[in-house]
Amino acid sequence: MGTVLMTGAWSAAATASTPADSAGYAALMHTLSHGQERLLKTVPTSVPGxxxxxxxxxxxxxxxxxxxxNSYLIVGPIIGANGKVLNETLAQSAGLLPKPLSVKVLALRALHAPGFVLGHAGPMLVAFMDPNCIFCHRFYESERANLQAGKLRIKVVPVGFLKPSSLPKAVSILEAKHPAAAWAADESGFNVKTEEGAAKPAANLKVPATAQIRANTRLLARSGEVATPTILACLKGAAAPVLWRGISPEAQKNIPGKLTDLLPTGSCAG
Structure with missing residues (x-):
């Protein structure tokens, strides 16, 4: 799996690719896939080449x-400096992804997705998190005292897409005897300079947890964007949950005091 990091905002152009581009990529795809894949169409981007x-x-x-x-094939996530994954944006524009789920349906599915719970008491929220996500790490650190004090619970839905090591790290955490403790260890040893969690990548990916992490990542895509942390929570007095992409320092203040339980039905406790 290859990963290309590029700067700038991503956008799909509305114009069609030239016939020469299509012909060249069709031949390249046929050769490298040994005839197992064929090119249907090309989708231009704002990135030259x-x-x-x-x-x-x-x-x-x-x-x-x-x-x-017209010379290389890239299989894997392409992530801009803004943290957004170009794959999902173009897949949606090409009609390969279904429309985003409603927040309530997404919350319901996330609550029943493979994962684990941090904390032992307090209002429940759901967070899609990647073990190499610096913003997830900051969120975890900001709420660690609340988790330990029984003021907040977080259902972690682990995903793996940010770096090549993200999937095997998420697999090793989900496969651990105590996944919550394994996640805490990943966070406690997080290298903020390299933006790498401390979890040891799984050596064997031929395990059920691999399919579960990939399914979680696809579920995250159904939110409309592959970005972490993506948080689903219930504000006090609200009937339906809200979705946050990341969370600002101001919003992080007294999170437990602002929330009520996200119920197993995907609705709010009120």
């Missing part, structure tokens, strides 16, 4: 990869 490629397997499954300068 970079194109999204909608491909189809022999079984009819469609997916998105990227081509660079």
């Amino acid at each position: 970079l194109s999204g490629l909608v491909v189809e397997s022999l079984t009819g499954q469609k997916s998105l990869v990227f081509g660079l300068d």
Whole structure:
């Protein structure tokens, strides 16, 4: 799996690719996939030389990869300096992703998704988090005292997309005898300079947890954006949960005092 980090905002252009681009990438795809994949169309981006490629397997499954300068194929996440994943943006524009779920339905599915709970008492919220996510780390650190004091609970839905080590780290955490403790260890040893969690990547990905982490990441995509932390919570007095992309220092003040329980039904305790 390759990862390309580039700066600037991502956007899909409305114009079609040139026939030469399509022909070149079609031949490249056929050669490198040994005839197992064929190019359906190209999707231009605002990054010079970079194109999204909608491909189809022999079984009819469609997916998105990227081509660079008509000479390279990139399989894996492409992340801008703003932290947004270009794959999801282009997949939506190419019609490969369904419309985002409502917040209530997303909350319901997230509550029942593979994961674990941090804290032992207090209002429950849900957070999609990547073990290498610096903003998740800051959120965790800001709420660690509340978790330990029984003032807040966080259902962590672990995902893995930010770095090549994210998936194997998330797998090792979910496979641990005590996943909550494994997550706490990942956070306690977090390297803020390299933005790397301390979890040891799983050496074997042929385990059920791998499919579970990938399913969690797909569920995160159904929120409309692959970004962490994505938080689902219930404000006091509200009937339905709200969705936060990250959380500002101001909003982090007295989080337990602002919240009520997110119920297993995806609704709020009121």
